[in-house]
Amino acid sequence: MRRTIHRCVLASLPAVVLACASGAASGGAPVVPTAPAETPAPRTPRGGPALGAGGAPGLVAAPGPAAALAKLGSPWGYVLPVDHGIRADTLGKGFFRAPRSHGEHNGLDLLAPVGTAVVAPCAGQAQAGKTGGFGQWVHVVCALPATLGAGLYASLFYAHLGTLAVGRRLAPVQAGERLGTVGKTGNAAAPQIAAHVHFELIVQPSEAAALAETHSGRDQSNNPGADRFFELLGEHCLAPSGFHPRAGAIRRERRADPFLALSCLTLAKPPLTRPAGALAEAFVPWSDAYGASAFDVNLGRGHPLASALAQPAPPKAWRPPALDG
Numbered sequence: 001m002r003r004t005i006h007r008c009v010l011a012s013l014p015a016v017v018l019a020c021a022s023g024a025a026s027g028g029a030p031v032v033p034t035a036p037a038e039t040p041a042p043r044t045p046r047g048g049p050a051l052g053a054g055g056a057p058g059l060v061a062a063p064g065p066a067a068a069l070a071k072l073g074s075p076w077g078y079v080l081p082v083d084h085g086i087r088a089d090t091l092g093k094g095f096f097r098a099p100r101s102h103g104e105h106n107g108l109d110l111l112a113p114v115g116t117a118v119v120a121p122c123a124g125q126a127q128a129g130k131t132g133g134f135g136q137w138v139h140v141v142c143a144l145p146a147t148l149g150a151g152l153y154a155s156l157f158y159a160h161l162g163t164l165a166v167g168r169r170l171a172p173v174q175a176g177e178r179l180g181t182v183g184k185t186g187n188a189a190a191p192q193i194a195a196h197v198h199f200e201l202i203v204q205p206s207e208a209a210a211l212a213e214t215h216s217g218r219d220q221s222n223n224p225g226a227d228r229f230f231e232l233l234g235e236h237c238l239a240p241s242g243f244h245p246r247a248g249a250i251r252r253e254r255r256a257d258p259f260l261a262l263s264c265l266t267l268a269k270p271p272l273t274r275p276a277g278a279l280a281e282a283f284v285p286w287s288d289a290y291g292a293s294a295f296d297v298n299l300g301r302g303h304p305l306a307s308a309l310a311q312p313a314p315p316k317a318w319r320p321p322a323l324d325g
């Protein structure tokens with residue numbers, strides 16, 4: 001433990017500074033409290049097979065904010081075939097902007113067993129590489145749907161991968177295409193750090209800028225395209241669905257909270273499940289960190305039960321039967 005934190009503190013390479021997965025235990029108030037929030041989302045007891053999906057047979061999603069959200073027109077998918085929530089272990093919390101020895105966490109640590117496939121959520125271009133703190137990484141660049149900013153591009157970054165399924169040379173990638181597998185490379189190697197993929201999402205105003213994005217933690221610049229994206233994300237997704245982080249911000253300059261952005265961009269998130277084995281100790285459900293009025297954040301906004309659970313249909317008013325004559 002001490003050795004890992006030490007390595008993070010000493011890190012001087014931008015990539016190491018950014019990626020440092022440990023160090024949150026070094027002090028500072030937690031960014032995301034676990035206290036109940038003002039709008040409790042539907043929850044089922046921990047340990048169930050699919051949190052939030054328990055017991056609601058026969059409910060049918062009603063048209064409403066969730067239906068309006070579908071009009072975003074995004075063909076994006078999720079980045080893992082399973083969803084085991086957020087990492088939080090003795091060496092760090094994986095929330096976006098959680099405290100780090102170098103400042104704040106620039107991404108989100110998605111808890112998943114070593115060997116789990118990581119996939120592209122969108123069609124674009126991808127390339128792989130390896131640097132000290134990130135370990136083996138894959139960089140994906142996709143155009144954002146016009147509703148969230150015509151001409152804007154997302155720069156997606158997966159770190160600490162175990163194996164790579166794309167090469168170092170930039171090449172086209174399809175939505176759902178396998179990029180590699182979850183691993184423990186870079187500064188996620190310590191045994192106390194629960195297996196996860198460090199995932200970041202940055203918005204850039206052009207494809208060239210997105211391709212040139214290095215995800216360096218030293219670079220906390222902003223750009224007008226990112227401002228535009230957050231404006232549209234709020235207008236088309238966050239506001240109509242009452243979707244919010246329970247604490248913290250939705251962005252850090254040009255960086256978006258990956259869960260907020262990805263949930264708005266995709267209707268296909270797998271339902272949240274508690275991981276088995278050692279990872280269960282590091283498991284934090286989305287509902288601890290996010291809330292939404294129009295859907296269950298653990299299920300994702302596209303799940304058939306998500307909007308029905310959050311917005312149960314009111315009972316039909318009784319009306320007298322029509323009388324002939």
Ligand SMILES: [Zn+2]
Pocket residue numbers: 019020021094105107108109197198199
């Ligand atoms: Zn991380």
